Amino acid sequence: MKLVLDRYAYLDSPVHRWQQSYKLIGLLSLIFAFAFVQNIWLLPIMVVITSILFTLSRIPVSFLIKRLRYPSWFILAVVFFLPFISGENIILQLGSLTLKEEGCWQALLISVRFFCILTVSLVMFGTAPFLSSIKAMRSLGLPSVIVDMSLLAYRYLEELSETLTTMQRAMKLRGFQPKGFTHRNLKVFSQLTGSILIRSYDRSLRIYQAMILRGYGSQTKIKKRQLKSTLVNSDRFSLIATSIAVITGICIMILELVLPSF
Amino acid sequence: MNNVVQTANQLSLKTKAIALENLGFSYGQERAILTDVNLTISAGETVGLIGANGAGKTSLFLAVCGILKPTYGEVKLFDRSIEAGQFNPEIGLVFQNPDDQLFCPTVRDDIAFGLENIELPAPEVEARINAALSLTGVTHLADRISHQLSGGEKCMVAIAAVLAMLPQIVLYDEPSANLDLRARRRLIHFLNSSRETTVVSSHDLELIVEVCDRVVMLNQGRIVADGSPAEIMSNRDLMESNGLEVPHSLTHYHENLGKK
Amino acid sequence: MHIPDGFLPPQVCLTGYALTGGLTWYSLNQIKKDPDIQANIPKASLLTAAFFVASLVSIPVPPTSVHLIFNGLMGAVLGYYAFPAILIGLFFQAVMFNHGGMSTLGVNAIIIGAPAIAGYHLFRQREHLQGKRQILTKALSFAAGAGALLISASMFAVLLITCISPDMDVHAERTAILLSLVGYSIQAVVEGLFSVMLISFLEQVKPELLKG
Numbered sequence: 152m153k154l155v156l157d158r159y160a161y162l163d164s165p166v167h168r169w170q171q172s173y174k175l176i177g178l179l180s181l182i183f184a185f186a187f188v189q190n191i192w193l194l195p196i197m198v199v200i201t202s203i204l205f206t207l208s209r210i211p212v213s214f215l216i217k218r219l220r221y222p223s224w225f226i227l228a229v230v231f232f233l234p235f236i237s238g239e240n241i242i243l244q245l246g247s248l249t250l251k252e253e254g255c256w257q258a259l260l261i262s263v264r265f266f267c268i269l270t271v272s273l274v275m276f277g278t279a280p281f282l283s284s285i286k287a288m289r290s291l292g293l294p295s296v297i298v299d300m301s302l303l304a305y306r307y308l309e310e311l312s313e314t315l316t317t318m319q320r321a322m323k324l325r326g327f328q329p330k331g332f333t334h335r336n337l338k339v340f341s342q343l344t345g346s347i348l349i350r351s352y353d354r355s356l357r358i359y360q361a362m363i364l365r366g367y368g369s370q371t372k373i374k375k376r377q378l379k380s381t382l383v384n385s386d387r388f389s390l391i392a393t394s395i396a397v398i399t400g401i402c403i404m405i406l407e408l409v410l411p412s413f
Numbered sequence: 414m415n416n417v418v419q420t421a422n423q424l425s426l427k428t429k430a431i432a433l434e435n436l437g438f439s440y441g442q443e444r445a446i447l448t449d450v451n452l453t454i455s456a457g458e459t460v461g462l463i464g465a466n467g468a469g470k471t472s473l474f475l476a477v478c479g480i481l482k483p484t485y486g487e488v489k490l491f492d493r494s495i496e497a498g499q500f501n502p503e504i505g506l507v508f509q510n511p512d513d514q515l516f517c518p519t520v521r522d523d524i525a526f527g528l529e530n531i532e533l534p535a536p537e538v539e540a541r542i543n544a545a546l547s548l549t550g551v552t553h554l555a556d557r558i559s560h561q562l563s564g565g566e567k568c569m570v571a572i573a574a575v576l577a578m579l580p581q582i583v584l585y586d587e588p589s590a591n592l593d594l595r596a597r598r599r600l601i602h603f604l605n606s607s608r609e610t611t612v613v614s615s616h617d618l619e620l621i622v623e624v625c626d627r628v629v630m631l632n633q634g635r636i637v638a639d640g641s642p643a644e645i646m647s648n649r650d651l652m653e654s655n656g657l658e659v660p661h662s663l664t665h666y667h668e669n670l671g672k673k
Numbered sequence: 674m675h676i677p678d679g680f681l682p683p684q685v686c687l688t689g690y691a692l693t694g695g696l697t698w699y700s701l702n703q704i705k706k707d708p709d710i711q712a713n714i715p716k717a718s719l720l721t722a723a724f725f726v727a728s729l730v731s732i733p734v735p736p737t738s739v740h741l742i743f744n745g746l747m748g749a750v751l752g753y754y755a756f757p758a759i760l761i762g763l764f765f766q767a768v769m770f771n772h773g774g775m776s777t778l779g780v781n782a783i784i785i786g787a788p789a790i791a792g793y794h795l796f797r798q799r800e801h802l803q804g805k806r807q808i809l810t811k812a813l814s815f816a817a818g819a820g821a822l823l824i825s826a827s828m829f830a831v832l833l834i835t836c837i838s839p840d841m842d843v844h845a846e847r848t849a850i851l852l853s854l855v856g857y858s859i860q861a862v863v864e865g866l867f868s869v870m871l872i873s874f875l876e877q878v879k880p881e882l883l884k885g
Contacts, residue, residue, distance in 0.1 A: 156769055157806045179775070186682040186776040222677050222771045229680070229837065236845045237837075261837070265679030265774075272678070272775045276768050284768075296701055296714065300754075301761050303718035304725070308765070311719075314513065319730075320480050321514035325527030325578060326500050332734045333531070337863070341870035344727045346516035347881045348720060348750070348871075349560055355719035359712050367711070518877045663803050 156273075159210045160280045166208040170389035171287035177396030178204075178275040184400035185267050187382045190410050191256055193403060194263045200399060201267040208274045218273055219266070226265050230258040281305065303358070307351070317348060427453070428456040429492060430582050430610040431477060436486035438476055444546035446472045447634040450486070454610060461642060462614040465656030466633040469507075470614040474584045477612075478506050482627075490582065502531065505580035509587040511571035515559040520551065520570050523559050527578045545577035549603065565596025572603070582610040589617045618646060620662035630655055674783050674829045675766065678774030680835050700756040723763045724809040732863070738803025739860055744785050745821030746868045747850065748792030749814065749874075750882060755793060767828035784828045788821035790814030795820065800803060800855060810876065811869050819861040826857035 160167075168175070185197055205215070238253025278283055285305065289298040322343070329336040359365075359367075416545040434451040447469050449510050450666055454460050462470050475481040477488055478639065524545055528538045546552040549569045552651070559570060568588065575583060586603070589597045604611065604624045615621055621628060621642055626663035628645050630638035632655045638645045646652060649668035652659050701714075707713055724743050731738045747755040760782045766772040773781045796817045799809045830853040836844050875882050 160649075167713050182678075182776050183683065183686070186678070186686050189682070215566075218771055226679075227675055233837070236842060253709050257837075261679050263679075265677060268678035268776055269771060269773060272768070272771075275775075281768070294697075294701055296698070296704060296710075296763065297757050299714055300718040300721060300757055301764075303687075303715060304722040304758075304761055305765070307719055307722045308725065311722050312729070315726050315730070317510075317513045318506065318516060320475070321506075321508055322516075323500065324478055324480065324503065324506050325514075325574070326530030327526075328500060328530070332732075332863075336733070337866060339526075340730060340732055341867050342516050342518070342874050344730070344867075345871050345874040345878065346512075347723050347727055348875070348882065350512060351719040352716060352724035352879065352882055355715040356712075358714040358719070362715065363711070364677070518874060558878050 156277050157213065157267045160210050162278070164207060164209040164278070165388075165392070166204070166274060168388065169278075169392050170386060171283045172290050173389035173393040174275060174279070175284070175287055176293065177272055177393035180397045180400040181269050182268050182275075184403040185264055185271070188264060188407055189260070189405050190407055190412060191260060192403055192410055193406055194260065195402065197263060197267045201270050204274055205270055208278050210274065214277075215270060215273060222265075222269065223271055226262055230262055233258040233261075239385075257396065307354070311347065311351060314350065315343075318343060318346065357381055422521065430456040430458070430490065431525035432456050432487075432489040432544070433477070433614070434487040434489070436476060436488065437484050438472060438481060439484050445484075446632055447476065447483075450634070450636055452629065452636060452639070454612065456491075456610050457608070458627060459543060459604070459607075459611040459613070459625050461628040462612055462631065462656070463616075463618065463621060463628060463657060464631035465648075467633075468657045469634040470631055471586055472634075474506060474586055474612075474614060477502055477584065491516055502578060504582040504584070505578055506584045507572050507573040507575050509562075509590055511567035513541065514561075514571050514574060515567060518558060518672055519555070520557055520559055520562075520573075521555045522548075523570060524574045524577045527574065531578070541577045541579070543572040548576060549573040549635075550599065556657060559639065563596075565593060565599070568596060568600065569603075580609065582612070583607070584613065585613045585615075586614055587617075589620050619662060621661055622646065622662055630657075632656070674784065674785075674825055675763070675773030676777045676829065676833060677771075679775050680833065681777055681780060685832070685836055686776050686780060689777065689783055691779070692781040693782040693786070695755055696783065696790070697760060699777060700753045700790070703753040704757075713754065715750055717758060718849075720751060720754075721758040721761055724758065728762075734859070734863060737814060741860075741864055741867060742822060742825065743787060743818075743864070743866065743868075744789040744825060745792035745796075745817035745819070746871060748794075748821060749796035749817050749868070749872065750787035752793050753790070755789040756782075756786045759789055767807060780832070784825050784832070788824040788828075791824065792817035792821040814868045814872040815865040819865030822861040822864045823857065826854060826861065830857070831853060 164225050169177075181200070184359050188194070188197060193348045234254035234257075235248055236251075236254065237257055238251030238255075240252040241248035242252045242255070254375070280286075282302070282305070285298060289295070322339070328337065431452065431454040433450050433452040436452075437445060437448055438447040439445040450473065462473065464470050472481060477490075477497055479497050479501050480487070481497050488495050490501060490503055515523050517526055521542060524542045525538055528541055533541070541551070542555075546555055547598050549572050551566065551569045551573055554566055556569060559567065562570065568591075572585075572588075588600055588604075592600060596618075601620055601623050604613065604620075613621065613624060625642050627640065628638070628642040629636055629643060630651075637655060638651060642667055643663060644662055646657075647663040649659050692774055704710060705712075725749055728743060731740060744755075744759065747758060751758055760778075763773055763778060763781050763785065767775055767778060767781075796813050798814050799806070806844055830850045834849050834853075872883065
């Protein structure tokens with residue numbers, strides 16, 4: 152379970168050069184603005200903005216398609232049903248099923264919002280190493296408990312995933328082939344999970360000892376200094392990019408409020 | 414009568430327990446992990462697998478067990494071609510870290526796990542558990558909690574859990590890692606007395622010297638040497654060019670041979 | 674049980690974030706009262722990763738298979754650390770697998786995290802209630818596991834179905850909600866049973882894990 156998201160984090164593009172803390176502010180505002188949209192007229196604008204951002208990031212389209220594949224099933228399911236159950240103006244009759252106009256527009260709205268927000272999220276987190284994103288969030292004020300937990304959890308995620316794979320292989324090599332839902336199968340899975348928990352717990356005790364031997368717990372003052380230095384070292388490009396993104400977001404929200412409803 | 418016994422012995426010695434035919438494995442487009450591996454191991458042999466880290470030893474084991482599907486080539490166990498993903502009861506693998514295979518509450522439960530998977534009747538399960546415990550010398554640990562055992566105890570329990578399945582071939586992946594000297598000595602004694610076809614992958618070259626009658630050396634996924642442990646492992650140039658060192662007990666091997 | 678991006682109106686997303694912010698602040702305050710906070714943060718972090726990885730295991734429940742959510746269990750094992758743990762887990766899932774979205778992170782955190790806290794309080798009752806310890810533990814484990822899932826499932830179903838479209842027929846909505854709850858009840862039973870088994874395993878092998 153490699154963090155595939157990081158694969159294109161080392162490209163060079165205007166988006167990659169955008170400092171991560173500023174990028175987060177700018178693109179999160181854009182995401183919220185997109186979530187705000189209810190008016191069909193704004194959909195083409197959303198798509199254009201998303202396409203420009205995505206092209207600037209130089210992330211390959213194949214990667215985007217791969218990332219869209221899994222959540223798209225959910226969307227497809229909903230989008231398929233909506234036109235039949237939502238709305239009043241019937242545009243097509245298929246036997247006892249009726250295709251309704253409002254439902255179709257709803258389905259379009261949801262799909263486009265989903266697609267645009269997902270693409271912007273991919274650009275947001277795919278153009279920098281994941282750890283930079285977490286550190287950026289720390290500099291933006293995320294509580295230290297959550298930052299510490301995120302960093303440690305992320306650090307051991309891949310190892311634990313490999314441990315799980317190895318344990319499942321060991322089980323398989325001793326004939327475990329769970330086919331049905333039986334008491335025994337559930338018990339085996341619960342013991343597997345329990346073992347992973349226990350091993351993580353034991354590991355964490357050793358990690359903690361290693362951490363305190365290297366000064367963990369005496370850093371609160373250092374963290375405050377780091378926060379100040381991040382803000383001082385910002386570059387003009389990032390500031391401008393963020394301003395553009397935030398203003399775009401605000402404009403979209405204003406348009407949403409001002410334009411006549413569809 | 415003697416001729417019959419002799420021929421039978423020769424035949425059983427010649428039974429190919431493991432046959433790897435032109436085996437190769439790589440993860441997608443990445444560098445090949447195993448390349449053109451051709452290896453035959455006869456029933457009853459104890460073979461050592463040596464090589465530097467990243468040579469492909471663990472991947473070879475996983476391919477032989479049917480966990481990894483080879484990119485090309487074939488794996489045959491007792492002349493039967495195996496398919497990846499299937500359960501092959503004739504082969505067992507003892508993992509490097511016993512924690513990876515001990516996950517039931519007690520030792521007895523862990524040994525019973527595999528036997529319950531193959532749906533043996535309860536009396537048979539009980540008999541096999543006791544046999545496995547006694548074979549590995551851990552009967553006194555039967556009702557202890559697996560997680561609370563020492564490294565050496567876990568190692569022997571993990572071996573017991575695999576042996577209870579009565580495999581004809583047993584693969585050991587770095588069995589002496591994390592063992593103290595006493596536990597290691599017990600392991601060596603155990604490996605020397607085992608009758609199954611055994612393949613031991615290890616960095617502990619002294620263990621290989623004591624336990625194996627044949628050694629196969631891997632480097633970057635290819636077999637670069639195959640033969641007598643003493644001959645191969647005392648060859649300084651060969652060992653060093655493949656990222657290994659001559660084990661201490663063999664440093665004067667050639668001199669001693671010369672004296673004889 | 675993760676709502677993807679684009680599905681919910683912005684007011685709901687914002688409310689979700691506000692509530693999550695509030696519950697996070699409250700949980701962190703409770704965590705700060707922990708005298709062992711320094712030692713417990715690595716523990717909670719590793720267990721967060723462990724639960725995350727465990728939720729990737731596919732358990733066959735014919736005709737399909739399920740991935741368990743463990744929120745009740747996380748509450749029982751982690752206490753108030755469960756809420757940040759779930760928030761972090763959901764964030765990782767959104768970013769790594771696009772399971773759940775960034776705009777709906779707040780809402781999803783409440784759906785899954787709030788019942789976890791309820792699960793914690795429920796499980797903790799075994800210290801206070803009278804009765805045979807073993808039976809009490811089993812009953813409360815089941816209640817925490819199944820209950821947390823049912824609450825999450827109800828919130829998820831009601832929210833999704835009512836918010837998805839303003840024009841949807843009320844009757845259709847009600848039917849959809851009922852149908853999905855029937856399905857989720859099965860998963861709730863599975864989670865409940867799983868919690869009982871896991872907690873008995875932990876009690877037998879590593880009881881310290883449950884004292885956190």
